[in-house]
Amino acid sequence: MADRILVAYASRYGSTAEVAEAIGDELQKAGVAVDVRPASEVRDLSPYRAAIIGSPIYMGKWLPEPQIFIEQHQRDLRNIPVAYFAVGLTVNEGNPDIIKKAEASMDQVRMLVEPVEVGVFAGRLENSRLSLADRTITKLVRAKTGDFRNWEAIRAWARAVLQKIEPA
Numbered sequence: 001m002a003d004r005i006l007v008a009y010a011s012r013y014g015s016t017a018e019v020a021e022a023i024g025d026e027l028q029k030a031g032v033a034v035d036v037r038p039a040s041e042v043r044d045l046s047p048y049r050a051a052i053i054g055s056p057i058y059m060g061k062w063l064p065e066p067q068i069f070i071e072q073h074q075r076d077l078r079n080i081p082v083a084y085f086a087v088g089l090t091v092n093e094g095n096p097d098i099i100k101k102a103e104a105s106m107d108q109v110r111m112l113v114e115p116v117e118v119g120v121f122a123g124r125l126e127n128s129r130l131s132l133a134d135r136t137i138t139k140l141v142r143a144k145t146g147d148f149r150n151w152e153a154i155r156a157w158a159r160a161v162l163q164k165i166e167p168a
């Protein structure tokens with residue numbers, strides 16, 4: 001029986017993985033059976049009655065793995081409630097135009113499967129963790145480093161999504 005909720009994600013440096021874990025933890029606290037898994041490892045959607053799918057934003061876009069996952073499973077995903085979240089550094093600035101840009105990272109997947117909810121969260125950027133290529137880019141754009149994740153906002157979003165998945 002499809003009684004679980006899937007939280008599927010991609011993450012290059014682990015910060016989105018931790019956001020996905022926090023979302024899963026919040027749902028579990030509400031009594032839901034949850035699996036938090038990298039999108040690339042999920043093969044079968046039959047155990048799931050809903051899916052929450054997220055990616056970090058790199059150069060304005062989602063990473064390929066969750067996009068491929070949604071493309072491959074779009075038929076199953078159209079039959080259950082789906083929510084998307086994006087994690088990006090720009091979100092920290094809070095400016096509505098920038099938030100819109102961050103939300104635009106989800107345009108493609110929204111066209112494949114219409115979500116019941118979307119969320120954008122500030123992420124984490126730590127130079128010491130980055131590949132040389134990524135460090136070069138962040139230096140060029142003078143990106144601000146630090147951990148800007150707002151755990152209460154993330155957990156509140158998870159609760160709001162659960163309300164949409166199973167209205168009282």
Ligand SMILES: Cc1cc2nc3c(=O)[nH]c(=O)nc-3n(C[C@H](O)[C@H](O)[C@H](O)COP(=O)(O)O)c2cc1C
Binds near residue numbers: 135
């Ligand atoms: C090369 C590079 C490009 C990035 N591009 C964006 C971007 O276009 N928009 C944004 O909001 N954040 C951008 N970020 C910030 C990441 O989305 C942020 O650090 C995120 O938390 C990384 O997630 P991860 O640790 O799961 O890989 C970029 C970071 C790097 C290193």
